[in-house]
Structures are given as C-alpha cells and as structure tokens.
Amino acid sequence: MRTINEDIESGNLKPVYLLFGEEEYLKKQYKEKLIRAMLPDGDTMNFSRFEGKGILIPKLIDLAETLPFFAERRVILVEESGFFKNASADLADYMLQMPQSTCFIFVEKEVDKRNRLYKAVKDIGRAVEFQTPDEKTLTRWVLGVLKKEHKKITQPTMQLFLSRTDSGMEHMEKELEKLICYVGDREVIHSEDVEAICTEQTENKIFDMIHMVAEKRQKEALDLYYDLLALKEPPMRILFLMVRQFNILLQVKAMTLQGMDNNEIAKRAGLRSFTIRRYRSQAGRFTIEQLKKALKDCAESEEAVKTGRLDDRLSVELLLVKYSR
Numbered sequence: 001m002r003t004i005n006e007d008i009e010s011g012n013l014k015p016v017y018l019l020f021g022e023e024e025y026l027k028k029q030y031k032e033k034l035i036r037a038m039l040p041d042g043d044t045m046n047f048s049r050f051e052g053k054g055i056l057i058p059k060l061i062d063l064a065e066t067l068p069f070f071a072e073r074r075v076i077l078v079e080e081s082g083f084f085k086n087a088s089a090d091l092a093d094y095m096l097q098m099p100q101s102t103c104f105i106f107v108e109k110e111v112d113k114r115n116r117l118y119k120a121v122k123d124i125g126r127a128v129e130f131q132t133p134d135e136k137t138l139t140r141w142v143l144g145v146l147k148k149e150h151k152k153i154t155q156p157t158m159q160l161f162l163s164r165t166d167s168g169m170e171h172m173e174k175e176l177e178k179l180i181c182y183v184g185d186r187e188v189i190h191s192e193d194v195e196a197i198c199t200e201q202t203e204n205k206i207f208d209m210i211h212m213v214a215e216k217r218q219k220e221a222l223d224l225y226y227d228l229l230a231l232k233e234p235p236m237r238i239l240f241l242m243v244r245q246f247n248i249l250l251q252v253k254a255m256t257l258q259g260m261d262n263n264e265i266a267k268r269a270g271l272r273s274f275t276i277r278r279y280r281s282q283a284g285r286f287t288i289e290q291l292k293k294a295l296k297d298c299a300e301s302e303e304a305v306k307t308g309r310l311d312d313r314l315s316v317e318l319l320l321v322k323y324s325r
Contacts, residue, residue, distance in 0.1 A: 003126055004030055008037045016095060016104040016125035018084070018118070020111045025169035026130040031077070031107055038075045038103050046071045051079040057091045064094070064102040077105045084111035084118050092116040095124060133169070134263075135274030138162060141169070142176065146189070149180050153189045160191050162274055164198045202233060206241040207278070209320070210249075214285035218324035225320055235312040236305065242319070243298045250291040252276065253283040294323060 007013050017034055019027045039047055046068045050060065055078065068074040083091060083106070095104075095117070104125075111118055111127075121127050133141070139158060146153060153161070161179075165172045175198045182197045183189055205224055212221035228238055248269060255265045262280070266273040286294075301319055304310035310318075 001026070001030065001128065001130075004034065004128060007126070008033060013038060013103065014125040015098065015100070015102065016106070016121050018106045018108065018111070018121045018125070018127040019130060020084070020106075020108040020127070021130035022109070022132055023130040023169060025173065026133075027107055028170070030128070030130070031105060034105055035075060035077070038073050038105075039071070043071055045069050046074045047077070048075070049077040049079070050081070053080075053082045055081050055083075057083075057088065060091065061094050064098050064104070067099070068101050073101055073103050075103050075105065077107070079107040080109065081106070082108075084108050084115050086115075088115070088117040092120040095120040132272060134266075135162065135272065138169070138172070138272075138274070142172070145173075145176055146180070150187065151180060151183065151189055152187055157189060157191045157194060159274070161194050161198065162272075163278065164194060164201070164204060166201070166204075166272055166275060202228065202231075203241060203245075206238070206245050207282070210242065210245050211282055213320060213324040214282060216324050218321065221320050221324045222317065225316060229313065235316050236302070239298060239302060239312075239316050239319075242316070243295060246291055246294045246298065248279060249283040249286060250288065250295070252279045253286065253288055253291060256280055256283065257288075294319075297322070 004017070013034075019030055021027065035047070048063055060076065060078070064074070064076060066074060098104075106121070118127060139162070142158065142161070143153070161175075162172075165175045178197050179189060179193060183193055205228055209221050209224040209228075212218075212224060225238070229235070248271070251269050252265055255268060260268070262276040263273055265271075265280075266276050271279070283291075297319060301310065301315040305312045305315050
C-alpha cells in the first residue's frame with residue numbers, strides 16, 4: 001500500500017498493478033485511487049473494464065495496442081479474471097513489450113505466485129497483497145475516521161465495536177457512519193450506542209449461543225436460537241454456523257495446548273487477531289474430546305434431517321438441549 005501511495009504522490013506510475021488478497025475494502029479503495037491518478041479528469045473514453053473468467057486475452061491485447069485518444073494513458077481494469085491461477089503465457093509475454101501509453105490494473109482474490117503472469121507483473125510493475133488488517137491497524141483506522149468527525153471512543157467500546165462488525169472493513173465503514181449519525185452532536189461514543197445501532201452479525205449470535213451452551217445456560221441458548229429463527233435464519237444454516245464455530249474452537253484449543261500465541265493462532269486459523277481472546281476463553285470451557293463429539297453429533301443431525309428422520313428445526317434444538325444440559 002505504501003508503494004502505491006508513493007507512486008501516486010511522485011507521479012511515477014507503473015505500467016501494471018496487481019491488487020490481490022482477502023480484504024475487499026482496501027482493494028476497492030486502491031483500485032479507485034489508481035484510476036483517479038491515471039485518468040485525473042475522469043476520462044471514460046480511455047478507460048475499459050473487464051470482469052470474470054471468460055475474458056479473451058487476444059481482445060485485451062488488441063485494446064492495449066490502441067493509442068489513447070487525446071490523453072497520456074489508456075487504462076484497462078481487469079477484475080477476477082483467474083489469469084493469475086491459470087497459464088496465461090501470451091499475456092505474460094505481452095506485458096514485457098506493451099506500449100508505454102497502456103496501463104493495466106488487475107484485481108484478484110487469489111493468485112499463484114509461481115504463475116508466469118504474476119512474475120511478469122512483479123518485473124515491470126507492482127503486485128500488492130491486501131491482507132486482513134490486525135487489531136492495531138483497524139483501531140488506528142477507526143480512530144482516524146472518528147477524529148475527522150470530532151468523535152472519541154474508549155478502548156472497551158472500541159473492542160465492542162470491532163467484535164460486532166467483524167466482517168470486513170466495508171461493513172465497518174457503514175456501521176461507523178450509522179454510529180456517528182446516531183450520537184449526533186455528542187463527542188464521546190459509548191458502549192450503549194454501539195449496542196443500540198451496530199447490527200449484530202449472525203456469526204456473533206452463534207458465538208453467544210455456544211457460549212450459553214458452554215455455561216449450561218439452556219434457556220438463554222434456546223432463546224438465542226429462537227431469535228435467529230425469528231430473523232428467518234434457516235435451521236440448517238444455523239447448524240452449519242455451529243459446526244464452523246466448533247471447528248474454530250477445536251483449532252484454537254489445539255493450538256493453545258501447543259503453546260502458540262494469539263497472533264500465530266489468528267494467522268493459522270484465518271481469524272482476526274483481536275477475536276482470539278474470545279475464542280480462547282470459550283474454547284477453555286470445552287475439552288478436545290467434547291469438541292470432537294459435538295462435531296460428530298452435528299454431522300449426525302444433518303444426516304438425520306437429509307434422510308427425513310428428523311425435522312430441521314428440532315434437530316438443532318435437540319443439540320442445544322444436549323450440550324447445555
């Protein structure tokens with residue numbers, strides 16, 4: 001990210017950029033930054049966009065050979081093409097000899113770094129990976145947004161906000177906008193504001209439901225289940241998320257027993273670092289054997305539903321009753 005900002009500030013833009021990784025919000029932000037820098041007047045005549053797996057490489061090359069119309073550059077945006085996971089030798093070879101007036105911006109979720117096209121981009125341009133930001137980076141970003149709006153937030157409230165909106169920076173940005181509007185002229189944002197305005201994700205409700213199960217608080221666990229049903233969540237999706245939760249707890253439990261720290265656990269489990277404390281606390285209420293048994297029972301419940309031996313709603317209810325007994 002720093003290198004892209006330096007290129008834009010210096011005006012020394014590369015002929016090709018590859019933006020890849022899991023964090024969609026950052027990829028979108030930097031894609032738009034690059035387009036504005038390459039076509040500062042919003043020039044649509046010299047801008048082309050392609051998306052999806054069916055893009056024809058010869059068509060891209062023909063377009064790249066076309067000189068820009070009364071402008072310095074022709075910009076070609078290619079999104080989710082799959083070129084960086086497949087053999088794209090023709091395009092890789094072309095990159096090394098394309099006109100100086102043509103610029104490519106590739107946006108991909110996954111790439112194979114052994115791919116010829118990836119190596120060509122690295123040679124003549126920039127390949128930048130956008131990973132899930134850690135807690136420190138997200139906190140700094142949220143504080144920056146709030147500072148512009150003359151708002152303040154305490155550390156405990158920040159933790160609550162991050163845990164409630166843990167589904168990407170794009171969702172966080174929308175929830176921040178709602179929160180800022182909600183507090184109005186008040187300077188300090190409180191936990192009550194976050195609880196009142198920030199939409200709680202289904203995954204968070206599942207986390208709370210398993211927490212109640214672990215504490216043997218059966219009524220609260222079932223109440224949360226009925227709340228999810230009232231929100232039109234299908235029982236089989238709830239079961240799927242329960243399996244996901246037990247799987248995460250099993251991984252976290254196993255890695256904790258191996259002596260790994262929070263950052264290492266987050267990296268291996270594909271989780272945000274600030275969520276690991278919660279997962280470790282919840283995993284501590286189960287043994288490895290209990291978590292494996294819970295996963296086995298979930299699989300058996302799903303099989304019973306699919307074969308018509310058990311009602312889907314009742315299958316999840318019986319699991320919650322069994323493990324919160």
